[in-house]
Amino acid sequence: xxxxxxxxxxxxxxxxxxxxxxxxxxxxxxxxxxxxxxxxxxxxxxxxxxxxxxxxxxxxxxxxxxxxxxxxxxxxxxxxxxxxxxxxxxxxxxxxxxxxxxxxxxxxxxxxxxxxxxxxxxxxxxxxxxxxxxxxxxxxxxxxxxxxxxxxxxxxxxxxxxxxxxxxxxxxxxxxxxxxxxxxxxxxxxxxxxxxxxxxxxxxxxxxxxxxxxxxxxxxxxxxxxxxx
Amino acid sequence: xxxxxxxxxxxxxxxxxxxxxxxxxxxxxxxxxxxxxxxxxxxxxxxxxxxxxxxxxxxxxxxxxxxxxxxxxxxxxxxxxxxxxxxxxxxxxxxxxxxxxxxxxxxxxxxxxxxxxxxxxxxxxxxxxxxxxxxxxxxxxxxxxxxxxxxxxxxxxxxxxxxxxxxxxxxxxxxxxxxxxxxxxxxxxxxxxxxxxxxxxxxxxxxxxxxxxxxxxxxxxxxxxxxxxxxxxxxxxxxxxxxxxxxxxxxxxxxxxxxxxxxxxxxxxxxxxxxxxxxxxxxxxxxxxxxxxxx
Numbered sequence: 001x002x003x004x005x006x007x008x009x010x011x012x013x014x015x016x017x018x019x020x021x022x023x024x025x026x027x028x029x030x031x032x033x034x035x036x037x038x039x040x041x042x043x044x045x046x047x048x049x050x051x052x053x054x055x056x057x058x059x060x061x062x063x064x065x066x067x068x069x070x071x072x073x074x075x076x077x078x079x080x081x082x083x084x085x086x087x088x089x090x091x092x093x094x095x096x097x098x099x100x101x102x103x104x105x106x107x108x109x110x111x112x113x114x115x116x117x118x119x120x121x122x123x124x125x126x127x128x129x130x131x132x133x134x135x136x137x138x139x140x141x142x143x144x145x146x147x148x149x150x151x152x153x154x155x156x157x158x159x160x161x162x163x164x165x166x167x168x169x170x171x172x173x174x175x176x177x178x179x180x181x182x183x184x185x186x187x188x189x190x191x192x193x194x195x196x197x198x199x200x201x202x203x204x205x206x207x208x209x210x211x212x213x214x215x216x217x218x219x220x221x222x223x224x225x226x227x228x229x
Numbered sequence: 230x231x232x233x234x235x236x237x238x239x240x241x242x243x244x245x246x247x248x249x250x251x252x253x254x255x256x257x258x259x260x261x262x263x264x265x266x267x268x269x270x271x272x273x274x275x276x277x278x279x280x281x282x283x284x285x286x287x288x289x290x291x292x293x294x295x296x297x298x299x300x301x302x303x304x305x306x307x308x309x310x311x312x313x314x315x316x317x318x319x320x321x322x323x324x325x326x327x328x329x330x331x332x333x334x335x336x337x338x339x340x341x342x343x344x345x346x347x348x349x350x351x352x353x354x355x356x357x358x359x360x361x362x363x364x365x366x367x368x369x370x371x372x373x374x375x376x377x378x379x380x381x382x383x384x385x386x387x388x389x390x391x392x393x394x395x396x397x398x399x400x401x402x403x404x405x406x407x408x409x410x411x412x413x414x415x416x417x418x419x420x421x422x423x424x425x426x427x428x429x430x431x432x433x434x435x436x437x438x439x440x441x442x443x444x445x446x447x448x449x450x451x452x453x454x455x456x457x458x459x460x461x462x463x464x465x466x467x468x469x470x471x472x473x474x475x476x477x478x479x480x481x482x483x484x485x486x487x488x489x490x491x492x493x494x495x496x497x498x499x500x501x502x503x504x505x506x507x508x509x510x511x512x513x514x515x516x517x518x519x520x521x522x523x524x
Contacts, residue, residue: 071414073417084412088409088412090405090409092404093408097401097404101413101416102416104417147417
């Protein structure tokens with residue numbers, strides 16, 4: 001299977017911190033690759049660096065073309081969808097406006113989005129800032145799905161959600177994973193086990209493990225890499 | 230009663246001019262985080278180009294038509310100058326706020342010096358249609374007609390800006406960009422085009438203020454932009470950075486307060502009262518009247 005995304009020697013400095021210290025990873029076309037690690041090891045920064053949202057050094061190749069020298073809007077225009085960690089919905093805009101803003105061309109997939117999140121159609125005129133956390137997460141995911149992307153970068157989609165909503169979001173992601181390729185940052189290992197085909201584990205700004213998602217069945221390995229039982 | 234009406238309409242006219250300058254300043258800061266000290270230069274350039282064009286459109290015999298065409302030249306010059314400033318000077322300094330301040334302060338000083346070099350330090354008289362200096366009687370007060378022009382221009386600009394922000398894609402991008410510029414970019418949008426557009430709109434509005442200040446004072450001088458810019462900054466801070474509606478409300482308050490204080494308290498207290506108002510707003514409501522939102 002060919003690599004859709006290839007990251008080589010990715011370095012990021014944020015202030016005094018050397019957050020990413022030469023990250024190397026690959027995302028194969030099709031399915032979900034989970035990016036795991038303890039808090040603060042650089043998972044979110046990796047996604048932001050791929051998109052060019054933070055100054056970075058290193059080689060990033062997407063669909064055979066180098067994108068590390070490009071600006072964020074051009075990178076996204078190549079077919080990368082992004083669901084940020086803190087949702088980052090535009091609180092002052094309505095739900096519909098949040099989605100319309102994300103449209104990159106005339107062929108927006110409204111039916112797909114409203115099929116996955118019927119509630120967003122009903123709440124189209126509501127200001128996004130007045131939505132619950134779960135609803136805001138739906139908007140954030142819907143924004144990324146509205147366009148046909150070759151790769152989705154999804155950052156902690158279940159963070160801070162109630163257990164029932166975690167299940168709902170996981171089900172939506174499972175449906176998405178049937179047709180889309182995704183690099184997923186997620187702390188909830190149950191969700192990762194359910195969705196991921198491959199895993200990449202980061203520690204102190206470096207990749208310390210790569211393998212199939214079945215590696216998560218190895219309790220000793222999980223404990224060593226992630227500090228959880 | 231007639232005095233109060235005159236003061237009120239004059240205050241609204243002054244507030245209208247402040248709003249025309251503040252609207253662009255507010256959008257530029259709200260979207261780009263740029264404290265544009267060169268904004269007064271857009272005003273001055275617009276006012277001077279309008280005066281220059283008017284004095285060269287001698288083939289047009291109708292004073293009103295000549296003035297309108299000259300004003301349009303001034304507005305176009307303000308918009309183009311502002312867009313060029315963004316493209317040439319601000320864009321290379323994206324996110325370097327200190328350097329942006331230095332460049333805009335330098336540009337402001339250089340523009341004044343350039344205009345003084347070309348047209349001298351003396352005021353240049355505007356050739357205005359007679360009806361602008363005539364008066365209209367309202368509740369016993371004789372209101373100079375130029376006040377109505379200023380108020381009408383500000384109301385039209387406010388309505389136009391709100392419609393632009395609400396109903397156009399660029400308006401949507403600007404409203405979102407004021408909230409979270411990085412996320413707009415992460416949606417695949419080249420936010421720099423919105424930057425240029427916002428500068429052009431700001432330059433247009435400032436040039437309109439420049440032309441209308443020429444109508445208000447019947448002349449233009451090289452320091453006009455700088456003197457009005459100070460009050461526009463106060464309006465922007467009181468109204469809330471990034472908020473057009475907040476700027477409009479603050480401009481009305483500042484204009485009226487200046488007029489009332491100058492007349493009912495003591496001449497010269499108007500400016501001081503505005504500064505005091507700014508201090509009170511900053512203490513009680515640091516985000517301004519409307520907070521940070523492009524509305």
